[in-house]
Amino acid sequence: MPYVVLPPRWFLKCLSLSVKAKRLVHTQRTLKTLLHEGYFAELLPSKSERYLPDLPPNYSVYLGIDPSADSLQLGNLVALMGLLRCHMVGASVLAVVGTGTVAVGDPSGRLTKRDSNPNSNYETNADEIEHELANIRQNYLENFFPRKTESGAPDPFIILRNGDWLSGMHCLEFLRDIASHFRIPELLGKESVQLRLNSGNGMDLNEFLYPALQAVDFLHLYQNYNCHVQVGGQDQLGNIQCGLDLIHRKLGSYAFGLTVPLLTTPDGKKFGKSETGTRNATIWLSKDKLTPYAFYQRILNLPDQLISSRLLRQLTFFSSDEIRSLMKIHEDTPDTRPVQRALARELTLLVHGASALHASELATRIFFPRKKSTEQTSLGIISEELTQQECDCLRTYLAPTVKLVPVIHSQLPVDWSTESVSRWLGCLLRTATSADTESSYVTNCLRKGVTLNDVVLFKPNNDMRSVQHPSDNHLNVDLTVCQLLQEAVGRCEARLGLNILKLGKHEHWFVSTKRLWDT
Incomplete structure (x- = not known):
């Protein structure tokens, strides 16, 4: 088994x-100090601050x-x-x-x-x-x-x-x-x-x-x-x-x-989908609705206009001095995204735990090589830079029941005919976009470009005339795509049997063609 x-x-x-x-966490020891430091917006009753020290023991x-x-x-x-x-x-x-x-x-x-719902829904x-x-x-x-x-x-x-x-x-x-x-x-x-x-x-x-x-x-x-x-x-x-x-x-x-304070943008608007500019942008805490990796990435990619000392005060345990220091670094080197990285690390650790944080940072390191060299690839990082311990961890994170990082488990096409490749590639793309309710999103992703193991299968802005509607459960591809796919699969990372699927510039999936979790 x-x-x-x-x-x-x-x-x-x-x-x-x-x-x-x-x-480092803040070292305030009383509610009064937290209030003075701005971690709370208002105290009720008003002007009752002097009575806070009189709270009973074990309150x-x-x-x-x-x-x-x-x-x-x-x-x-x-x-x-x-x-x-x-x-x-x-x-x-x-x-x-x-x-x-x-x-x-x-x-x-x-x-x-x-809107009212049955009580059973609320209990669930x-x-x-x-x-x-x-x-x-x-x-x-x-x-x-x-x-x-x-x-x-x-x-x-x-x-x-x-x-x-x-x-x-x-x-x-x-x-x-x-x-x-x-x-x-x-x-x-x-x-x-x-x-x-x-x-x-x-x-x-x-x-x-x-x-x-x-x-x-x-x-x-x-x-x-x-x-x-x-x-x-x-x-x-x-x-x-x-x-x-x-x-x-x-x-x-x-x-x-x-x-x-409510979570708002610097101009006072309620934080939500319109501020992030992406589809399905609600940042859920459930890993079934948003994987820890996706959660980490959503925080990491918060736009600079959302970043403020107030946001850090709302969502971290940092002290006032630490917040000022982070904001100074952000002002000096905004391209390094120091505040977003700190927020992503803190919140992923709190919501999903140390293993999820490690998995998210490891996947980010693989999907987004930080070296500027054009020779640096995701597969190269896995095969050349990961330690054996990191490979063992990655193997664990890719298991179907773990759900920490984006991974698709799929056997390779039975052959390299256009029919088999069309069926396999269509299934792969539908799985990668299954979280979106609009079927046209598959086509939109293909228009952005599809890459497997650094081999471009569909260039950005492809006219898509050969692709049927996703509800047909089938994609039509020609012999050129079959040959490109065969070349891409040949680059598979041999040690873990991994492929890297890339949709557009920013959406990545591990594609596992090997049962890593079996012994």
């Missing part, structure tokens, strides 16, 4: 220790996470970084997946009501998100966490679902024990309500009461988990305030809220 040959455990341990040794901090999608994305990571910073200064932290509140839908920042999404959170928790503790408690164990990092307590609350209980502590004018004054009313779209009663429903989370966590602080994006300001009000009015106690 085939099995994956994994790198020795000691090697993975060395990888983790190596990346941790090369990193906890919570962050709510909406499971309306089946994966977290880069924007979610900003608030999660705020939660982890609280953990670094000694708080227990709670990540609360909103399986209860998502059924209503947070109206914050929306001009229209959210929550399963995926909990898996991502658990991975991030493990990577954070292994590679970033700078200290231990007296007991030798880190402070707790707990993942919860608010459906566990909200689903048991009856309507009359909510109206009597929760809604009675809120006033109509204060809810009408919420930014989310005003935005909807001013748009002319109106708002349903369930959305209107959403802030009060979310406040139940803070109350429950305050009473059961010693939770005195909520972290959230700036768009959660009104919801956080409702939680503080409920705790004070119902229990006579005080709590705090900390907001983090």
Whole structure:
């Protein structure tokens, strides 16, 4: 039975220790210091900073996470970084997946009501998100966490679902024990309500009461988990305030809220597809939706206009001095992309772990030779520059179940006839572009040019008249392409049985024609 040959455990341990040794994390020890250094945007209640040192021992901090999608994305990571910073200064932290509140839908920042989905969809999404959170928790503790408690164990990092307590609350209980502590004018004054009313779209009663429903989370966590602080994006300001009000009015106690800035471009636009200028540009944290290599490359290729000290403050654990130093290097030598490289390294390590970072950097080194010599090729790097240990790691990363780098597993054509080559090449290209929902994208890639092992099969801007529509499950190629493909396959890297497929200038795939993962 085939099995994956994994790198020795000691090697993975060395990888983790190596990346941790090369990193420096900020050394702030209190929430007050983090606030002063600009890692948080706002503190609630206003002017309550002097009371932060009075937080009780073993207090906890919570962050709510909406499971309306089946994966977290880069924007979610900003608030999660705020939660982890609280953990670094000694708080227990709670990540609360909103399986209860998502059924209503947070109206914050929306001009229209959210589409409703079956509860089973949200539960499935929550399963995926909990898996991502658990991975991030493990990577954070292994590679970033700078200290231990007296007991030798880190402070707790707990993942919860608010459906566990909200689903048991009856309507009359909510109206009597929760809604009675809120006033109509204060809810009408919420930014989310005003935005909807001013748009002319109106708002349903369930959305209107959403802030009060979310406040139940803070109350429950305050009473059961010693939770005195909520972290959230700036768009959660009104919801956080409702939680503080409920705790004070119902229990006579005080709590705090900390907001983090939303992830935006320097001109204030929300970070998203339009800013990156590429298709399917959402930077997902799930490796099933975006491989760690693709994640690394998306960050590495962020345009310079997105780079700022604020972005580094939002997405890394760097200190203020380190951020200033990185920005100075970026200003002096922007062509070396020092900030993008630092971000790609930090975020890949946090989201996907040390092995994924090593795989991404190794694949990047192979796909994009840094030497200017025209003789430097991807296959040359594999055969001439990689150590035996690096080759062993690459073999592991190429296994079908690992999903760290872009790889296509395919047997060679049965012969070199036009029919066999057409079928094989068409299958290869469809696999390489399967993540895109538009079938015409295959044709677009061919127009950009297709290269295998540095042999050009289709030149850029080819007229494509001989290529049928991809839905025909077939590409027509002539004898010239067959001969070129045969030449390309003859250049295969013999030690690992690898080919390098290149679409356009920047999209690369390993093509494995050898069962490297079997013994």
